[in-house]
Amino acid sequence: MNKRSATWGQSLLYTFWSVIVFGLLYPLMIAILAHYLMPIQADGSLIRDKHGVIIGSSLSGQLFTKQGYFHSRPSAAGNGYDPTQSGGSNLGPTSNKLIETTRANVLHLRQENPQAPATIPADLASTSASGLDPEISPEAATFQLARVANATQLSGTQLRALIQLQTIQPELGFIGEPRVNVLKLNLAVQNLIFCTHLPRDCRTSVK
Amino acid sequence: MSWTGWLQAGFVLLIIILATKPLGSYIAAVFAGERNVLSKLLRPIEHGCYRLCRIDPQREMLWQEYGGAVLIFSLVGCGYLFALLLTQAYLPLNPQHASNFAPDLAWNTAVSFTTNTNWQFYSGETAMSQLSQMIGLAWHNFVSAATGIAIAIAMIRGITRRGIATLGNFWVDLTRALLYLLLPLSLIGALALCWQGVPQNFHRYTQITTYEHGSQLLPQGPIASQEIIKLLGTNGGGYVNANSASPSENPTPLSNLIEMVSMFLIGAALTYTYGRYARDQRQGWAIFVAMAILFVAGFASVYAAEAAGNPIVHQLGVAGGNMEGKEVRFGLPGSALFATMTTDTSCGAVNAMHDSFTPLGGLVLLLNMQLGEVVFGGVGSGLYGILLFVILTVFIAGLMVGRTPEYLGKKIERREVQYAILAALVVPIFALLPTAIAAVLPSALNTLGNAGPHGFSEILYAYSSGVNNNGSAFGGLGPNLWWNLSLSVVMLVGRFGIIVPALALAGSLANKRVVPASVGTFETCSPIFVLLLIGVILIVGALTFFPADALGPIVEQLLMQKGTTW
Structure with a gap:
């Protein structure tokens, strides 16, 4: 006791x-x-614009809808890209809802990208695990290339080079997958438009 | 499948193989109380703790006393977290004004973290205060992991000691696991993760005005410090809802690598520690090899299934493997590898949503848990789990040749086999019975996120995960009273229903006389033994669960090939 x-x-x-x-x-x-x-990392890898306003974070993807922007993957986090409701669709492979959602995604992608290649990259048609995936595969970026080129009046060659420049390669060649951060790619596109119009004032503020 | 994917898996295994000997011998030195590199720094803290808590470090315990201390300490920790969650709204460090938990959810969460399960029926980013995350969840991550390690060491002592009836002192083992092992590894790992981008601060959530003028609220907090121990201690409870899939917890492939290695690190090293105690390293390596074979087989199956993808989705004009519920930076191999390792161990962290895996991929994850999570396993629990299988294997081998089975010179008799069988029965009984009940219970069925065989898989996965203290989920379940209470019971039985027989078995072996080996002694470090051990693990685990698995993932895989949906 x-x-x-x-x-x-x-x-x-x-x-x-x-x-x-x-x-x-x-x-x-x-x-x-x-x-x-x-x-920088300790405070959440925040991304600011020229005026210091916080416009994003490397830790969260964003919704892009305009034709001139590269778009992110579909998101199941809240109403889409809500970092306080992170999560996936949790739909199984034989779920009606999954197939219907994917069918709708495919239709939407086809309508938006009439000149795109025949097959759609898997990541672009599916929701990510966190609903916050900030990145897409280089194939998914290339899939949207013609649309962005039309809307921004930039040439396909310019955009192709930009995608290549923005592609992060796997560490040591085999840890992880090649990928492009969508927000950073869009910032680079905007920078390129800015440079084309005002070449002298051009500063490469975005890597 | 790509060769880079295989290279990544090989690289992880290589790191584990290289780390096993140095870390394993360090652990052996720590628990023997020998001088080591950190002694100078940590010994004063260690002895300060003994003085403060009125612990006599010299006093050894019999198995009953050792187990009693484990149970009472766990009970205190469980009550503490329960009280904390019920009152967090009144406490400081709550910048987002998280409210108090409802009692049944608080109870489920308290049990879940006490038992090293970390099943989560709440969303961390909205439901938890920063204080609760730190002093409640992260603290439990440390002590429940250290408790597992302590029990593994006690079991090793019981098997390898000669002429001593005691198993060591629980408080001393607990303290040494915390201070010498988990703390230094966590310090290094947390900084490494932070370097890769995991936040560590005490800020309010950050308001972001997105590029298209939308609004986002980015979670902040002490995430890195909690993230690393969640994996090192094979706990698995995420700071945010999406767990290690969220860029806040796992931002890069390199952080993913750190997290994967962390899951296996201690479990693998303990096999070497075991060999050291047994005065025969081959005994430890035999167990390591059996585990490694099961790991590689598991990864290969999951990777192949996910790379093959979903034929119904392919028909819509989508190319490639199954990326639903996966992140681009990890891709198929990084997700398949993480998922295999998190179910091999009792971790349960996820970097991809298991619910959305192909049926075959999901089946392997389910099986990994149903086999008892003995593939490197939870820290400590993996080793004492597989040692129970080793005892069974020795017994079965003894029956086959008609000799009294013995292990490391100690006779395995009726009592030892009874304890091992008792532990082996806990998992199937407490996974399958509640699954059967929930499959006909409206309040359980109403919350399922998927219909058809996949819905059944969700139930089976939940209880397999609960009883093995894994904590990963086919996420489609909605929390309600039934799930909160039934899973809490299953988690408690799954944890302590194995710990008590394991300690009893250790206590019973500790006191046995050692008989010298003869020509007839069955070698327990030969390739034949390794194969036999794998066979016993597969037969006990797979055959018990096969009928249930056939109703879930197996039938779903066949129907998916036909294009049937629900």
């Missing part, structure tokens, strides 16, 4: 000290170190 009540006391005291060390001191220490070593 004595031994057991001692165990209760030990458990309570142990919970107390370990909560302070692992629940408070440890995250605090990481936060302080991260703040000084890598402030």
Whole structure:
């Protein structure tokens, strides 16, 4: 009996000290170190425009609808790209709803991109796992190339080069997949339009 | 399938193989109380903890006392989290004004994190305060993982000790696992993840005006520090709802690599630690090889199934593998690999939505869990899980040749086999019975996100995940009273229904006399033994679950090929 009540006391005291060390001191220490070593990442990799207004984050995709922008993947997060409701469709492969949604996506992509190749890249027609996927495959970008070229009056060659420049390759050649950040690609497109009109004032503010 | 995908999987396995010996011998030194690289720094903290908590580090415990301490400490931790979730709205560090949990959801979550399951019926980004994430969930990630490691070490001692009836001191093992193992690895890993882009701050959520003038609210908080221990401790509970699929938790392929390696790291190293204690490294490597074979087989099947894709979607003019519920940066191989590893271990973190995997891919994930998560497994629980299978294998091999089975010189007798069988029965009983009940219960069926065989798979997956303390889900379930309560029972039985027999078995073996090996002794580090062990794992696991799996993913795969939908 004595031994057991001692165990209760030990458990309570142990919970107390370990909560302070692992629940408070440890995250605090990481936060302080991260703040000084890598402030941009620690604060959420925010992307600002020229005036310093936060227009996005590398950690979240956005909805793009205009013809002159490259579009992101379909999103199941809330009403689309809601970072407070991250998640996938959770529809199984034999779900009617999945097939209907995919059919609608395909139809929409076909209407928007009449000059696009015959087959649609899988990522462009399907919802991502987080609903916040900030990236698309280079194939999915190329699929939209003709549409963006028409709307922006930029040449296909220029845009093709831009997609190539914006493509992030897998680390060491095999860790991950080649991909393009949609927001950064669109910023680069806008920059290119800006440069075409005002070549002298052109600053490559966007990598 | 691409060769780069295979290269990535091979690379992960290579890192694990290379890390197993150094980390395994370090763990052995730590738990033997030997001097190590971190002793100077951490010993004062360790002894400070013993003084504060009135622990006598010299006192060894019998299995009953060891198990009692595990149960009482877990109960205190469970009550603590339950109380925290019911009152978080009144506490500080709640910038988004998260409200208090409803009691049944708080109970489910408290049990889930205590049992190292981390099943989540809430969305982290809206339901949890930063304080609850840190001092509730992340703290549980540390201590439930350390508890698992402590039990594995106690079981190793029981099997390998000679002439000592005790298994060690739970508080000492717990403290050493926390301070010498989980803390330093987490510090390095959290900084590495942050470098890749995982946020670590105490800000309010950031208001973003998107490029097309929409509005977004980006979650912020101490995410990196919680993310790394979620994987190292094979806990799996995400800071946000989308778990490791969210760019906030897993922003790049490199962070994905760090997270995948973290899942296997300690589980693999413990096999080496085991060999060290057994004074025969081959015993540890034999177990490692059996695990590695099951891992590679699992990955190959999932990768092949996902790369083959969904024929119904192909008919719509979409090319390529199954990208529904997957992220572009991970692609098919990065998602298939993560999914295989998270179900091999008791982790349950996801970087792709398992619900949307092809039926065959989903079947392998389901099987990985149903086999008892012994492929490297949860930290600690993987090793004590597979040691139970080793005892069964030795027993069956003994029956086949007609000799009294023995393992590392100790006779395996009636009592040991009873304990091993008891543990082996917990998983199927508490996965299949509730599945059968839920399959006819309207309040369970109403919440399913999918119809047809896939709906049944969702139920089967939920209980297989719960009883094995995995925590990943076919996400289509909606939380209600039935799910909250039934899963909490299943998670508790799945955790402690294995721990108690495992400790009892260790206690019973600890005190046994060692008989010298003879020509008739069955070698437990030969290739034949490895094959036999794999055979026993597959037969016990697969045969028990085959009928249920046939009604879910197997029939769905066949009907998908025909183009049937629900």
